[in-house]
Amino acid sequence: xxFSSVETLITQDVLAKRIEELGKELTERxxxxxxxxxxxxxxxxxxxxxxxxxxxxxxxxIDFISIASYHGGLTSTGDLRVLHGMSTDVxxxxxxxxxxxxxxxxxxxxxxxxxxxxxxxxxEVCALLDKPSRRVVxxxxxxxxxTIEDLxxxxxxxxxxxxxxxxxxxxxxxx
Numbered sequence: 247x248x249f250s251s252v253e254t255l256i257t258q259d260v261l262a263k264r265i266e267e268l269g270k271e272l273t274e275r276x277x278x279x280x281x282x283x284x285x286x287x288x289x290x291x292x293x294x295x296x297x298x299x300x301x302x303x304x305x306x307x308i309d310f311i312s313i314a315s316y317h318g319g320l321t322s323t324g325d326l327r328v329l330h331g332m333s334t335d336v337x338x339x340x341x342x343x344x345x346x347x348x349x350x351x352x353x354x355x356x357x358x359x360x361x362x363x364x365x366x367x368x369x370e371v372c373a374l375l376d377k378p379s380r381r382v383v384x385x386x387x388x389x390x391x392x393t394i395e396d397l398x399x400x401x402x403x404x405x406x407x408x409x410x411x412x413x414x415x416x417x418x419x420x421x
Contacts, residue, residue, distance in 0.1 A: 252410065252417035255399060256392060261415065264391050265294070268372060269301020271389060272342065275370075280305050281339045283366070285332060287357070288312035289411070290346030293403040294374045294391075298344060309334040313353050336366040346403055347375040348390075351383040358385070375399065375416070392416075 276282045286295040288310050299306065309332045341361055348354055354371060361369050372389035379396045400406050401413030410417070 251420050252400060252413065253420050254415050254417050255394070255397065256416035258414040261391075261402060262297070265297050265374075266301045268389055268391060269298050272298070272372065273302050273304050276302075276304055276306075276340065276342070279340050282306045283334055283336050283339050283341050284308045285341060285343045285357075285361070286310050287343065287345050287353070290403045290405065291344050291374070293411075294346055295344045298372070307334060311357065313357060336361065336364045338365065338367050340368045341366040341370070343369065343371045345371060345373040345387070347377065347399070348373045348385070348387055349377050349380045351381045351385040354387075355383050355385050374402075375404075 282304065284295065284299065284306055286292065286308060289312065295308065299308065311332050343354070343357060343361075345354060348371070354373075358369055358371075370389070371387040372391075373387040374391040376387060376390045376393045377396055378393065397418050398406070399416050399418055400410035401415050401417045403411050404416070405411045406419060410419075
C-alpha cells in the first residue's frame, strides 16, 4: 500500500509540552522511590522514553523489551511474540512501563503478566497514546499523553513497515 502524505495529528510542540507535563507528574509520583525501573517497549517507545526521562528529576533505571503484535500491517494481529527480553531484576521494585500506544490492550496485558511473575512491588503504565475504542481486553494506563480515535498513526517512534519513525510529530497516513 502506498501513501502519498502524512497529515499531522499532534504537533511537535504539543507533544513536547505534554511529555514535559507527564515527566513532572511521574517525578512527583516516584520521588520517594530510589529504585524505580522504567521498561521501554521497543521500538516505538524509544523517542518517547528518551524525552520523558529527561523531565524526570529522580533516580531511575531503564530496561527494554520488544513484543511484536503488528508484524507489518495496519492492525494488531493478536499474535504476540517476545523478540527481546529484559535483563533487570525488578523483584520488590516499582516498575513503570512506558508504551507508545495502547490499542487492543493485548500487548500490555501480556507484559504485565510477565512482570507479575518477577514480583515487582508495583507496575504502572505511561502510554503516549491511547485508543480505547480498539480495546479487546480490560486494561488501562495510569498515565496517558493523548487519547485518540481509531486511526493508524505514525511518527515520533511509531512506524508503518519500519518507516516514518523519525517524524518529529504524530501523523496519519493518507493515500
